[in-house]
Amino acid sequence: MAVQVFDFGISLFEHLFDPKKRLFIGYLIAALGIAFFWLLISKKLTIRLALRKIFDRKVFFSTSSRADFKVFLINRAFTLFISPLLLTQLVVATFIFNLLLKVDWGTWSFALAPSKAVVVASFTFCVFVLDDFTKYIVHRWMHKWPLLWSLHKVHHSASHLTPITIYRTHPLEGILFSLRSAFTQGISIAVFFYLFGNQVDLFTVLGANVLVFVFNVAGSNLRHSHIGIQYWRWLEYILISPAQHQLHHSIATEHYDKNFGATLALWDWLFGSLHHSIETEGLALGVEDDTSEAAHGLYALYVLPLVEMANYLTKKTKELKAAIWRVAHRLRWRAKPGLKNRIKSSS
């Protein structure tokens, strides 16, 4: 037991001191600096007012934010327990790599010999882009498919956003995203190793993919915050601004199913879900059908999604049974005249 408690403590500690994690202290300080200067320069606030705005007690001590913190702690404990059972990128990579070795490409030749720098740069870029694209796809599914929306609603039930809100997710959504990551990274690793062998490497800064590092230093944590930084209109076609993600959390129906992108807004632009940012001051956040205090309770965050999923599956099973019964009934009626004819001709 003592070992588990120690591991749990380490895993919490890691979040603040590992540059591969979103809540790395360096990224939080960078976000703080960006928010501070944006309020000073763009919003013309005084230093005192800017600091008061950033450290708004109404946001950080809200029922919603306290629930975020509880979910963060519970989910870390759950991850510690479940992660040894999950599929890793190494398993996926090994499987696909072995599959590629068995394929007979015929006259096709992959005799590419780019320099190590080109291989490392393309691998770093491809991993980042593919990872971001699959995040977009899975996030879109989470909104469009009622079964997954029951889970994703947990993230959207937050009525205030803080950097910890990114971890306000149902554990099943966490598993789904971890599988997505294993597949995406596993496929990239296998294909690149197959093509370029030992030349493959990731361009990292403090152990993190350089592009992820840059994105995080550029204030990724402000997407889940009350600081509504807007980018230039042209840039919001390429990168998701903090205000664009805050709009994704808006309760207003005109903002539903907009801005699914994690880092790149390109996917939203390409697939018609882009919405440019608006002034987010006073924007109501949450889920329309549940804005009560109960939405931040452990029952709503952990159990209710499972109940809703079970209800949905029961309803769909009933509909499927009814559809099968209708088809079978129609076939029986059609089969009857044929049967009659056969009886007549044999007599």
Ligand SMILES: [Zn+2]
């Ligand atoms: Zn969402």
Ligand SMILES: [Zn+2]
């Ligand atoms: Zn969010």
